[in-house]
Amino acid sequence: MSEPQTSASSSLEDGGDLLATESGMPEVVDHVAVARLYGEPLFQLPQDLYIPPDALEVFLEAFEGPLDLLLYLIRKQNFNILDIPMAAVTRQYLTYVEQVRKRNLELAAEYLLMAAMLIEIKSRMLLPPKKTAEGEEAEDPRAELVRRLLEYEQIKLAAARLGELPHYGRDFLKAQVYIEQSMQPRFPDVHIVDLQGAWADILKRAKLVQHHKITREELSxxxxxxxxxxxxxxxxxxxxxxxxxxxxxxxxxxxxxxxxxxxxxxxxxxxxxxxxxxxxxxxxxxxxx
Structure with missing residues (x-):
């Protein structure tokens, strides 16, 4: 690391505002260090610097599952949930799944399962509808998906309403008053033996104050x-x-x-x-x- 520091210092002595290395990385930009290493300014990135692929990840949207992603795509583009354009939704969904698969294969598993379901629905819609024995029209392939989306949306809205309610510890706290123990006299428990002793003492004192007649006897x-x-x-x-x-x-x-x-x-x-x-x-x- 001594050589880069030497070249950086020489560039500062020459008064250059911008010097480029062979790799194209700047050595000095407006006399500001590219980074600091153990408190020392670093004016040139090391040649053997390795940055792991997953060192920095940026998530623009966070979804709780495949249904949450589908509902987001439908509501964002104002699609009719009862008449979902499967081609557009499937294309956007697969784009997101491809991004997730590159970062986390385990997380992408359930998204891939939903992608297979979307492709199946899209394929069934391309086929001519089958007529039933009674001559009625066949069920829409999207019916099951629509039902799941509507149920999920209801649960999500209900959870959002519950989340808006005041929560203990988040929106309010319980009032508590601390009183010193000396201000709260705690009397001992009274047992039956104590009551018997108190009653016997009362009777004893009652006998001492009984009225009695004193007679005078003449003695010489x-x-x-x-x-x-x-x-x-x-x-x-x-x-x-x-x-x-x-x-x-x-x-x-x-x-x-x-x-x-x-x-x-x-x-x-x-x-x-x-x-x-x-x-x-x-x-x-x-x-x-």
């Missing part, structure tokens, strides 16, 4: 002080617990305890204990003779 501290002194007379020591009778009820026990405190305050009794955590004893106070 002085009287119980006398009862305690009588219980201590003639005894050296009496255990603290033996002075209380739980069967008398809480109010009596409270008044008895207050009575003991009053007696101890007035120094009429002594409350002693041998050591820590040892039993507590109560006795009358000792008075010297």
């Amino acid at each position: 501290v002085r009287e119980h002080m006398s009862i305690v002194l009588k219980a201590l007379q003639g005894r050296k020591f009496v255990e603290f617990e033996k002075l209380f009778n739980p069967a008398q009820g809480v109010p009596v026990l409270v008044v008895t305890f207050i009575a003991l405190l009053e007696l101890a305050k007035e120094s009429l009794i002594e409350i002693t204990q041998a050591e820590a955590y040892a039993p507590i004893y109560v006795r009358l106070s000792y008075t010297p003779a």
